[in-house]
Amino acid sequence: MVDPAVGARRTAPALRETPSTKVAIGGLRAWFGSKQVLSDIDLDLPALRAIAIIGPSGCGKSTLIRTVNRMHELVRGARVEGRVVVDGHDIYAPGVDAVAVRRRIGMVFQKPNPFPTMSVGGNVAAGLRLNGVRDRAVLDAAVEKALRQAALWDEVKDGLDQPGVALSGGQQQRLCIARALAVGPEVLLLDEPCSALDPIATSKIEDLITELKERLTIIMVTHNMQQAARVADYTAFLYLGKLIEFDRTRRIFETPTQELTEKYVTGRFG
């Protein structure tokens, strides 16, 4: 099957904004203090696909996705150089508001982090409500839609006023996905979303990712190579802050062009 979005490209292309590219990363470098964690990343991520970022611990996977919604710079001493272009607009251009960027690029974290004082419904509505949406009917509709998209509606529809933190770990993570979806992002970043979950909850999240990529672009960091193989259309392999290889997931796992990639995906290091 030839993917029309990227054609028959074999390796990561240089920064080029084809219409189907959702996020184009060019010459991206990132630091924590004086420690450089990403060096010269070039990556074109296609729209409406699930993209996995794999690599050993400390290779910069999380930092990479945190530069895509400008969360990286929130850490004290953290710094970014280079370009991250979303739909043709550089999110690091002068005058760009990081808050506006984050409304369009949602994020879900490793550990489920529902707002502790809010109900299930309150958590999902939070992004809209705290940005000034007051209309009860609009909020209720958005809550239901987001919970349905996150495949959680049937489990929580009778307990929307229960505390969000009372849900199970897997439900909490889907709640966090629903909360992110409710503000209508075009890109969803997932930072090891299943690492704190059991296998059943994990498979629910994976099914969800497969559904969600119909509507938005998913970029997920994962430690779990089987997970990347199961859900991602494309996979990027990072090692020591450098992009080693980026390609269709199948190629990465079956016929990688780099020796390092092959060693990693076959479990010989990492």
Place this chain on the structure above:
Amino acid sequence: MSVGLTGGSNPFRSVSRRDTIRKWHSHLMLVLCIGAVLIALIPLLSILFEVFRQGLPALSYDLLTKRQYFQYFAGGGIANALWGSVLIVGTASLIGMPIGILAGIYLSEYGQGRPAAVVRFFADVFAEFPSIIIGLFAYGVIVVWTGHFSVFAGAFALSVMLVPIVTRTTEEALHLVPDSVREAGLALGLPRWRVTGSVVLRAAKGGLLTGSLLGFSRIFGETAPLVVTIGGSLFFAKGLDDTSSSLTYVVWRGATSGIHAAEVRAWGAATVLLLVVLAINISVRVITSRRAER
């Protein structure tokens, strides 16, 4: 369920002399610890006991509803002092708590690097500052400036004491909110002030309430700053500019007078003071244990 064969000598049984000594050592230490706790509790309990023994008989409807007629003779009650305490501590809280809470938010959410370290250092120093010196500061600033003692001078002194207490308890309460919650808010595209106001402060509201109440009860029991600022009137304070008494003032004045009637009044005032402070601290306990259950 079978536990397998048992028999022979059980290697887990302790028989050696060393084990016996170790056990006695452990018992001895436990007894010493319990003894130390008892010794520490004796003065506290005897204060409670003595105040209630002397003070409860002095409590009466008149004591709580009538003003003092004399400084040193029998007659009237301590209602003017009760009103003074409420007015002074209330005003001090209105001044000190907003400043303390905002400063605590600054330290926890925005304060990084040198300026925050300086603020934190001064908050720590002032929280332990001798209260008489803060009182004399208020005397020098407000009493000398206005030319007379007043409720406001006392409230000013107490608010200076309250700010660092509330600042640090607020900062600590906000630090208990995990960073992951802040990240969740920011990742939703909420501005930082929104995340702080609607997510972080909400999550910390029990801690903020606890800190504020503890600060309130702490300054409610302060004497020294008021001795040099409020003037100790026998009348109900008519406003912030008026002189006033306070419960602690009545206790101090009566206890050091050597006159029986004033001493009786002092015991009564001490009992009311203790009951108020106990009530606040118990309600703090109730609030925090309810939060712990959830």
